[in-house]
Every structure is written in structure tokens, then in C-alpha cells.
Amino acid sequence: xxxxxxxxxxxxxxGREKVVAAALELFAERxxxxxxxxxxxxxxxxxxxxxxxxxxxxRDIVLAVVRPALAEIATIAxxxxxxxxxxxxxxxxxxxxxxxxxxxxxxxxxxxxxxxVGEILATDPILASLGERLAAVLIGPDPDPGQxxxxxxxxxxxKSAGASAxxxxxxxxxxxxxxxxxxxxxxxxxxPSGRTATP
Amino acid sequence: xxxxxxxxxxxxxxGREKVVAAALELFAERxxxxxxxxxxxxxxxxxxxxxxxxxxxxRDIVLAVVRPALAEIATIAxxxxxxxxxxxxxxxxxxxxxxxxxxxxxxxxxxxxxxxVGEILATDPILASLGERLAAVLIGPDPDPGQxxxxxxxxxxxKSAGASAxxxxxxxxxxxxxxxxxxxxxxxxxxPSGRTATP
DNA sequence: GTCTATAAGACGATAGAC
DNA sequence: GTCTATCGTCTTATAGAC
Numbered sequence: 001x002x003x004x005x006x007x008x009x010x011x012x013x014x015g016r017e018k019v020v021a022a023a024l025e026l027f028a029e030r031x032x033x034x035x036x037x038x039x040x041x042x043x044x045x046x047x048x049x050x051x052x053x054x055x056x057x058x059r060d061i062v063l064a065v066v067r068p069a070l071a072e073i074a075t076i077a078x079x080x081x082x083x084x085x086x087x088x089x090x091x092x093x094x095x096x097x098x099x100x101x102x103x104x105x106x107x108x109x110x111x112x113x114x115x116x117v118g119e120i121l122a123t124d125p126i127l128a129s130l131g132e133r134l135a136a137v138l139i140g141p142d143p144d145p146g147q148x149x150x151x152x153x154x155x156x157x158x159k160s161a162g163a164s165a166x167x168x169x170x171x172x173x174x175x176x177x178x179x180x181x182x183x184x185x186x187x188x189x190x191x192p193s194g195r196t197a198t199p
Numbered sequence: 200x201x202x203x204x205x206x207x208x209x210x211x212x213x214g215r216e217k218v219v220a221a222a223l224e225l226f227a228e229r230x231x232x233x234x235x236x237x238x239x240x241x242x243x244x245x246x247x248x249x250x251x252x253x254x255x256x257x258r259d260i261v262l263a264v265v266r267p268a269l270a271e272i273a274t275i276a277x278x279x280x281x282x283x284x285x286x287x288x289x290x291x292x293x294x295x296x297x298x299x300x301x302x303x304x305x306x307x308x309x310x311x312x313x314x315x316v317g318e319i320l321a322t323d324p325i326l327a328s329l330g331e332r333l334a335a336v337l338i339g340p341d342p343d344p345g346q347x348x349x350x351x352x353x354x355x356x357x358k359s360a361g362a363s364a365x366x367x368x369x370x371x372x373x374x375x376x377x378x379x380x381x382x383x384x385x386x387x388x389x390x391p392s393g394r395t396a397t398p
Numbered sequence: 399g400t401c402t403a404t405a406a407g408a409c410g411a412t413a414g415a416c
Numbered sequence: 417g418t419c420t421a422t423c424g425t426c427t428t429a430t431a432g433a434c
Binding site for chain 2 (some may be wrong): 030033034036113115146150156157161163168172176177181
């Protein structure tokens with residue numbers, strides 16, 4: 001084992017990762033605003049100052065918790081963007097996001113359920129535009145308002161669908177049901193104004 | 200004008216209602232946890248102590264802001280429960296909730312986007328069970344897991360669908376699109392295991 | 399009904415010893 | 417890498433004058 005740097009996290013260490021793990025649990029339980037550095041320190045059995053050795057601000061802990069999953073979403077969006085048909089782009093992104101949600105169930109709720117997180121994410125220019133970019137790939141170039149509403153409902157609903165309904169479901173069952181919801185919401189409908197295809 | 204009590208708020212007064220109005224604005228802008236009593240007082244041009252004359256705790260302000268709309272939802276749920284067919288119950292509740300969302304756009308986001316609100320609402324036994332009760336009426340007596348996931352996605356997605364997509368839409372257009380989403384998600388599908396009807 | 403003043407404590411963050 | 421100790425600020429909430 002060398003001390004070479006990891007690609008995603010500068011100076012990754014055991015202590016640093018313990019902080020991230022404890023923060024993830026607490027953020028999921030009580031929200032980011034509802035979690036103090038004292039609580040993170042208590043869960044690890046250390047003091048606040050020890051936590052500050054690994055991260056110089058709370059904001060950096062939030063980013064460290066959230067960034068890996070968001071980077072994964074960005075990769076999935078790139079994969080989807082390479083597809084030539086919009087129907088396939090939608091399907092690739094849909095399956096990719098749902099799969100990611102299943103693998104990181106708790107994380108999705110953290111991002112979606114705290115206004116403070118949005119402000120922190122807005123700091124990072126790549127992360128800031130991710131939400132809009134997802135919606136854009138999900139529904140294609142010139143969407144009608146109905147599609148925008150549907151895409152937003154799906155992306156926001158992912159959180160709760162994964163959380164409160166997860167009671168007795170296996171990962172595979174949950175994935176199937178959420179995918180079904182996504183397809184229902186995002187399937188292209190006939191244009192209300194008449195034309196169904198362009199030459 | 201007499202000084203008789205209002206049914207919903209004990210000792211309703213102009214000052215009290217100003218506090219509620221200012222709190223509603225701030226909660227919508229910055230979340231409940233992100234709003235201090237100082238901010239509410241500043242917006243009204245008074246001191247914190249003046250706010251404390253009307254409400255003895257922040258918790259009570261949150262309840263005063265949220266309770267009227269939740270009471271309305273409860274009434275709609277009762278109306279829906281009186282219908283004999285499940286399809287009609289779903290439709291009545293669906294239309295009622297969406298209509299309420301349109302009328303109180305900001306409020307829905309407040310309830311959904313702050314874990315602290317959930318804890319406060321859990322204090323009030325009637326309000327606490329409202330979410331589960333809504334899902335129950337929305338999908339009927341013995342729902343399959345897919346319906347539960349769909350109902351949760353719809354109820355959670357309402358918030359974001361109303362907020363970020365509302366850019367250039369009139370209330371009526373937004374209502375139409377959200378209703379369309381709700382019907383797509385909640386329409387009963389064939390049972391995957393075979394039987395489509397019971398004798 | 400609104401004010402000043404203040405209590406009592408949590409918060410994020412820092413300095414410096416070990 | 418973790419500690420003690422602390423700074424300065426913010427928080428909810430109260431007491432008592434006007």
C-alpha cells in the first residue's frame with residue numbers, strides 16, 4: 001500500500017472516511033442543518049477539534065458526503081447524452097438514476113430535503129447545474145410544459161418513493177416499481193395541439 | 200365587529216396574523232430551520248420580544264402557518280372517504296389536493312422540505328398521521344407495493360412539480376399538468392400475478 | 399402591544415499544547 | 417491526530433419598564 005492520492009478525494013485517510021460515514025448517517029437521520037459538528041464528533045467518540053483536523057469547514061463535509069454520488073450521476077447523464085434516440089436517452093438515464101438511488105438510498109434524501117444543501121451545492125459550478133441538466137436529458141430538446149412538470153415530479157418523488165415505501169421491499173422490487181413510475185410519467189404523450197410527428 | 204373567537208385560531212388578531220404572514224414568506228424562502236425569530240421580527244419592523252407576545256414559542260408559529268392548509272386537506276380526505284367507489288375516491292382526493300396545492304403553492308414546499316417541520320407536526324396527533332392517511336385513501340384498501348410507491352412519489356413530487364416548473368405557467372395549466380401526472384401514476388394497472396378481478 | 403436588556407446555551411471555527 | 421480552551425456570533429426564550 002502506498003500513500004498515493006485517490007482520484008476523487010484529496011488526501012483520503014481512514015479518519016477522514018470515518019467522519020464522512022458518520023456524517024452520512026446523521027444527515028440522513030436529522031438533515032444537514034439539524035446535524036452539528038458536535039454530533040458528528042460525539043458519534044465518533046472524539047472532539048469537534050478532531051473533526052476539524054480532517055475538514056476545515058462543515059461545508060466541506062457536506063460536499064465530501066454528496067460529491068461521489070453526484071459525480072456518478074453526471075457520468076450516467078453523459079452516457080445517456082451519447083445515445084441518438086431521445087427514447088433511448090430517457091431510458092438510459094432513467095435506469096441509471098434509479099439504479100443509483102437503490103445503491104445510495106439514504107443519500108438521495110439528504111440532497112433533496114434540505115435547502116442548506118442546495119446553497120452549498122450551488123457553490124460548485126459543476127454540481128449546481130446538475131438538476132436542470134438531468135431534467136433536460138430526461139425529456140429531450142424542446143419539451144412541452146407537461147413534460148417538464150412530469151420530470152420534476154419524478155426527480156423529486158424519487159426521494160420519498162425510496163424512503164417511506166421501502167418498508168418490506170427488496171432492492172429489486174423497489175427498483176422495478178420506481179422504474180414503472182418513471183416510465184408512466186415520462187412516456188411521451190400525443191401533442192394536445194394535434195401533430196404527432198414531424199417530417 | 201366583535202371580539203369573538205375564530206374557530207381555527209385562538210385569539211386571532213391583526214398583529215398575530217402579520218407574524219404568520221411574514222413567517223410564511225420567510226419559511227418559503229429559507230426553510231423553517233433557516234428562519235430565526237429575529238428575521239421574522241426584522242421583516243415586521245419590530246423586536247423579537249414583540250413576536251413572543253403573540254406566540255410563546257417558534258413551534259407555535261410553525262403550527263399556525265401550516266395548520267389551516269392541513270385542516271383543509273383533512274376535510275378533503277373526509278369527502279373522498281365518503282365515496283363508494285375507489286376510483287371516485289382517488290379522483291376526488293387527487294383533484295382536491297392539486298387544487299389546494301395551486302392555492303397554497305408556497306406552503307406545500309415548507310411542509311415537505313424541512314425535517315424540523317415533520318418533528319413539530321408529529322407533536323399534533325391529528326396532523327401526524329395525515330400523510331399516511333392520504334396515501335391510504337389515494338390508493339384504496341389493500342394496495343400492492345407498486346401502488347404505495349406510486350402514491351408516495353406523487354405526494355412527494357407535488358412540491359417540486361409546483362415549484363420549479365411553475366416558471367411560465369398559469370395556475371390552470373399547472374393544475375392540468377399535475378393532475379395528468381397524478382392520473383398516470385395512480386391509475387390501477389393489471390395485477391402482475393394474473394387475476395384482474397375478485398368475485 | 400411594544401420596548402430594552404439579558405439570560406443560558408449551541409453553533410461554527412481557531413489557537414496552541416501534547 | 418487528538419486534545420483543552422476559547423472566541424465571537426447566533427439562537428430561543430424571559431423579565432420587567434413604558
